[in-house]
Amino acid sequence: MTREITPVLAELPATEFRTRLRAFLVEHHPGRGPKEPGARLAWQKAWLATLFDAGFAGPGWPREFGGMDLPFGLQVIYHEEIAAARVPGPLGSGLNIVGPTLIRYGTPEQKQRWLRPMLRGEQIWAQGFSEPGAGSDLPSLRTSARLDEAAGEYVVSGQKVWTTHATQADMIYVLVRTGTLESRQRGISYLLTDIHAPGITVRPLRDLTGGASFAEVFFDEVRVPVDQRIGEENGGWRLVRTSLGHERAALALNQAAFYRRVLDDLTRLARSLGLLADPLVQDRFTLLEIRVRLMRYNAIRTVDTIMTTGEPGAAASVSRLIITRFEQEIHEVALDLLGPAGLVERGDPEAVENGRWLYGFLRTRASTIGAGTAEIQRNTLAEQVLGLPHDVGMPAR
Secondary structure: OOOOOOOHHHHHHHHHHHHHHHHHHHHOOOOOOOOOOOHHHHHHHHHHHHHHHHOOOOOOOOHHHHOOOOHHHHHHHHHHHHHHHHHOOOHHHHHHHHHHHHHHHHHHHHHHHHHHHHHHOOOOOOOOOOOOOOOOHHOOOOOOOEEEEOEEEEEEEEEEEEOOOOOOOOOEEEEEEOOOHHHHHHHHHEEEEEOOOEEEEEEEEEEOOOOOOOEEEEEEEEEEEEEEEEOOOOOHHHHHHHHHHHHHOOOOHHHHHHHHHHHHHHHHHHOOOOOOOOOOHHHHHHHHHHHHHHHHHHHHHHHHHHHHEEEOOOOHHHHHHHHHHHHHHHHHHHHHHHHHHOOOOOOOOOHHHHHHHHHHHHHHOOOOOOOOOOOHHHHHHHHHHHOOOOOOOOOOO
């Protein structure tokens, strides 16, 4: 692994940092990605390696793990420019979920082993949290991990579901029950394992778009070394809160910039179709404009909270609610505007913009479920922001 010698980007003035980053993105832009899945994956990995080797990966990560350690203002600029450049994003969920968890709670050996390969795109990580009977009520999970003290290993059996990127992943971070079922959140541990380990079976799940970005993962007496547990045995719930908080806040600035671009694309499409003269259409676009700006302002607040306290806090739930509802609504508006023409699928020569708006509409139906349902986010805000009574059926915060 080579790494170019670059100036300390975190110390540059904002204007110079933006200029350097933009110039890098223009000079090294990977171009349009191939459609064949294997070739596309290799193309994405090559881009992540290019970012890392040039010192442009991990804007919020410490420099000792290959990150940029950018101050708040430069992180805002970084995500704006990355989104505007239309380059590939991170693979898997490692960078934004288990990465921050490892940085905060991992041992020096665990950090050394996994963080740099994760950041460079050499390892793709999947999340093993939800189960058929434990989605929103995560403390009721049943995937068990029995300690084999003589071998220094856990023996894991159970099932996870709605696991994004599992078919591409190299590693999976799994919540397991090391306590009794009655112990709920007090009996959960956090394990890292090779997703190709003996006893693991990955079965793709087809979704509304026709793709299979989700999978169910089965564990049949899978052996995981004890040194691949993060934190203490039965102490995983504290780590879950960090992981889920970062998942809900992850790339909030990038998503805000991304949907700024998507709204601009939809505005141009509506203008080209002569629809913006309609006052009712203008009203809908005005509301979308307000919401995309609120998304950005709240993303800035979330990043500032992380940099100040090390945790996203309740602002992460605000981000999650704003983003998921917005991405559903913008595609609903798009299909309303296009009418029957908007129902033509990808690949059809008659599809408007290759069916991107229909695909987005179908894909975002699950947005208000993933990373904690919208109902869970509202519960978090009710308790942590508004100070309403805690739901006795849910784990204490």
